Amino acid sequence: MKVAISVNGSQVGADVEDRTLLVHFIRDVAGLTATNTGCDTSSCGACTVLLDGRSVKSCTVLAAQADGHEVTTVEGLAPGPDQMHPVQRAFRAEHALQCGFCTPGMVMAAVSLLAENPSPTEEEIRSALEGNLCRCTGYHNIVRAVLAAASERGGS
């Protein structure tokens, strides 16, 4: 079927199999490979993107369901490495990533969390990110990064 999705502000249209997952559309059709697939049971959150501004696991959304909607991936969060989003900056400052595989999904989940709750407590952050697995950091610095990003945004 034909779908047209706005990905990071650019219209991407293609004729895809009905069963095409949004994550595969993003990676293989739109050619944006930052968004990763870490499982096949919607458990890990590596594929988290924003769909009309809210976080979704893109392995659990069909491309067809996103037809006519707006998707934002980590590539669309900031103009480039020199002008990072506050959450990206905080992840770097707090060493909240190691291998980087969960990172794009984790960053998008954090962005979504802060949109809903600009001043979360540590416990609220831990609860909100429960669906995003990281095997490297033990989450310690991810939590600190989200707290730091919230603090920076609150102060600006």
Added chain:
Amino acid sequence: MSIVGTRVVRTEDPRLLTAGGSYVEDLRVPELAGAAWATFVRSPIAHARITGVDASAAARAPGVIAVLTAADMDDLGPPPPPPPGGGGEAPVPLGGPWAEPLLAADRVRFVGEPVAVVLTEGRYQGEDAAELVSVDYEPLPAVVGVEAALAGQTLLFPGTGSNVPITAGGQADDAIFDGCDVVVERTIVNQRVAPVPMEARAAAARWADGRLTAWLSTQAAQLGRFVMAGVLGLDPAAVRVITPDVGGGFGAKVGVDRDALVIAWAARRLGRPVRWAETRSENLVAMTHGRGQRQVIKIGGRKDGRILAYRLHVVQDAGAYPRMSGFLPFLTCMMASGPYDIAHVQTAYQVVVTNTTPTGAYRGAGRPEATAAIERAVDLFAAEIGLDPAEVRRTNLVPPDRFPYQTAGGARYDTGDYAAALDQVLSAAGYADLRAEQARRRERGDVVQLGIGLSSYVEITAADAAGGETARLVVHPDGTATVYTGSSAHGQGHHTAWAMLVQDELGIEMAKVTVVHGDTDLIPRGTGTYASRSLQIGGAAVHVAAADVREQARRVAADLLEASEADLELDAERGLWHVRGDPEAAMTWAQVASHASAEGLAASVNYTGGQPTFPFGTHLSVVEVDTQTGKVRVLRHVTVDDAGTIISPVLAEGQRHGGIAQGIAQALLEEVVYDGQGNPVTGTLADYAVITSAELPSFELLAKQTPTTANPLGAKGIGEAGTIGAVPAVQNAVIDALSHRGVRHIDMPLTPARVWAAINGTGVIL
């Protein structure tokens, strides 16, 4: 001021945060244009004879290019012979009668074993077609668990006459317990867990002009090349292995698995590139698992707390094929007595095969198992004589004036102050106050009880230091530098740390230093990243190469400045060469390197001068146990992890954090479970309980540095401290919370069901 020891943010991060890494599945390189997609057909049965494979329906399915089985592998030689001496102590597969095929031919030995590979134009077509491959299995009784393996009623390899490929160690002799006031013996389980790197296994392969290029998600590109060349019958020079970004490994990506070897072979067979990325459900049954030991611990000593004798007997579950799992109990036994000075220590082990996924290295690889055993033993002993577990530890720790300390197990502990680490943790945690709070809750009969658990440890890192590591450092004519390292980052931050080392030694700013790893054409010799060896061996290689370049530069600068070499000084703060006493007339690295040659200055090092090192520390965990539900909550986790000189505190803390989380996960949540027929019960991430942010507290890390003399950096390994220290601290804490109710031991993972059963004396359920 030196950059070493300062809090530098990573150079890797801007790319990973804004564009994402480039993992094998992300590669969009022209060499892989038109690649076929590979999907494995895996055994759904733990143990069976294969009586037929019918791929005709699959071959007719849309997009199918080929379906390949073991019968198509007529272009490969026999499996490699067993290594000399039987390989009992070597981290290599046993081979010979225990050899593991690339694709199962006439027999499958675990659920997930690859039987065929389907090559298709597209990914979804592969999943469809793999379903259509019809394999006839004649089921055999499955051997599940070490008891069934030892019983030997069914053999995995009938020709060997046994399920026990390796037996090592001396006969048990109870005379070592003569003179003990108290002796405690217990059988405990160090359960099988799954490494779960967030990037599962992946490979891509392309042949051109008889030469193979393989992109592998691996921790050791050069080892991968060596194995690949051997299996495919090639000169290693005809194989180029490229390691792009690797999404975690934790020991399970050392080298190259059979699946990736099949990809390389299939690409040759097809005459077109092939790529593969496994699903998580495949990963959980087909990538090696870790741990998997049944341990019998016996400890004896005096009522004043002095431990006199300790015995450890290990049965290692190797899974279906003894890959490197013979090495794991060897290390466990070597480190059996931990940080304690015990007069009599006996160890022995057996390695058994079972109809389950093969086991291998997982963050700690044999050492967490040693620590878990001795730390449980010490707590059992302390409980038996009614002394505080902290006091019993202090009584028995190797004192600081005994280093280097030779153990009964054959290790030579380099440097340490074990009691200082214990006291630092007790003080920071407020141990006396915690005990007082515990007493109050017990007195009140609170539903939620408090537990305090300790773990003092010493571990071995860079056990294979003699294998060395390579570094090539080039200072280019424009004053920038490139480091080619044989070490292989997969999240550790080598690019940052190696650049820090160059800046420290030469004064070339980090921003001007590029670090290259994981391409065997650029770096033909290298060892890789495992065993917490990277900094102390690979980093030392960079350090030595930088010192070499510095001395070359001194000669060049002397020539430029028309001064004697002895009078030349490098201002490592500014990266400038000048004559002593005349800092104004200084030469930049660009001037020196461009004067040296058109290529600049370069040094190549294969650093083999390092020795194994022995990091140590203490973990203290504070938990709450809900006595009505059995639910455990970790409130605090306080640690000293002394890894000698710290080059990058940021990276070192990150290593500790990740390891602690994986340790808490093993103690409380994670376990690979099979049913009695060898069917995996935890075959997806919906079933296998990878720990999440919601189940963890923030960690309290204390700083302590006792440098080693085993390498020029003074550094020990830090990568595995977390899993080694954390597991028994948490397990001991939970048992401590219930000790007043007579609970002495609960096997891991300490799920609510197990804890509840222990509280209620119903025996272990689940």
